[in-house]
Amino acid sequence: MREITLTVNGQRHELTVEPRTLLVTALREELDYRGANVGCETGRCGACTVRQDGDAIKSCTRFAVQADGATIETVEGLADDDELAPIQEQFQENHGLQCGYCTPGMLMTADTFLRDADDPSREEIRDAIEGNLCRCTGYHNIVDAIEATADQLGETE
Template identity: 70%
Template sequence: MTEHEISVTVNGTLHELKVESRTLLVTALREQLGYTDTNVGCESSRCGACTVQVDGTPIKSCTRLAVQMDGASIETVGALGEEGKLNPLQKSFQETHGLQCGYCTPGMLMTADAFLQTASDPSREEIREALEGNLCRCTGYHNIVDAVELAAERREADQ
């Protein structure tokens, strides 16, 4: 199998690594670089548990090859907060009980964060549409939508 040398910046840290042509981004993140905050769910792009942001755009990391990411800036959910301090979106999830088992939460947070970067005063329907590629098998989404709505309200109030 052919190996490729790539450079990626993950959560602000530059990494150089060798990956096989077939290595998925989620596998490289978790197994080679140790970013286990990105979850492996369905490995078929249906659940969104593996969502990360690449150059500011949310993608399902089980659908991209690591070699495609050469030179990219990648953010996992670990980039959202600081050690011991939640960011406003994470805090909203905590306050509204927007998680239950927590398995889908990293992907939900990364998708919601990217959505809120461009959405101004989103409706509940717009929030649901933004999150539709992320599955939660526990909560029924009501509290997740509440969390994103609360975070959006707080961002509006801070501006």
């Protein structure tokens, strides 16, 4: 067992994990951040995507011990209490989710992408979310939602 420290959505946690414990498992089962979902355990589906030190990563592809000392942001940290973040609002307005299982990961990938993207094309948006699978929406409305968020953020800058 190993002792590690994770700062999740601004809150510092000390926890003890087995060396083989995946980051997603530590977040979900040890710390009760249940937003990130496990869809494949092979890094393919992206439902477990969180931000580690500013980068969107698939939290099933690394061990919790590898994230020792890291700053983690999860979907639970996107909204400001009851006020949804722009990306969340746009996913709702554009019907960018159905069953919602891929949504936490999709939001984290999209939100991270939009930090650096300036007026992205639909093709660039599709490239950005290529590693996040959605079986419900066919992606069209997800691309709409990300495009609309980019427009919204562009206007307020």
